[in-house]
Amino acid sequence: MNPKSWQKSKEFINLISDNITVLMESSEFGVIQSQLMSLIQSLDKRYGVTINCVIDVIDWEKERILPLLNTGISTEESGDVFRTWNDALPQKYVVNGDIHVVPQDYCPNCWSDWGFKWKKRTCPECGIKLGEECKILLDSDVCPHCKDGIISMNNPVCDKCRFKIDPNCVVWG
Secondary structure (H helix, E strand, O other): OOHHHHHHHHHHHHHHHHHHHHHHOOHHHHHHHHHHHHHHHHOOOOOOOEEEEEEEEEEOOOOEEEEEEEEEEEEOOOOOEEEEEOOOOEEEEEEOOEEEEEEOOEOOOOOOEOOOOOOOOEOOOOOOEEOOOEEEEEOOOEOOOOOOOEOOOOOOEOOOOOOEOOHHHEEEO
8 A cells, every 4th residue: 555545544444443442332232242251151261252343455456455454352261351453553665666554564565464574574475675675664753663662863773672773674754
């Protein structure tokens, strides 16, 4: 996805996510939660149950899927129900001169799973290389590794997690 389409989708995803939250906190959803509790009580203690709402963008031409939202509820071993968020944070990349925005654990070129880019610098699906055809676009001082700390071009070591930015793998913007 490009930044413009990402921004457009982000508005809708946030709206849908907010409405899912309202639904999950409503009395109507309490019926589903009760049924979920009955289901979990009928199962062996080693099992849990999850209900998810997933929103994906599908590129029909390139036959690929990019997940945008994955949220739901799960049960703990105690039987308590809790909210789940299985989303990856968005990351901006520069790929062959073009800006792409995808979840951080996906390839900005082919949209396949590509976690741990800082260690495994070649996409297992399409072969694009971080630091060569693909660079992470850093346009804020937020650490791309932990998302909590601060980094900069002059101080490329995160003040929270101590992750050091490889200058060959990033473009500062």
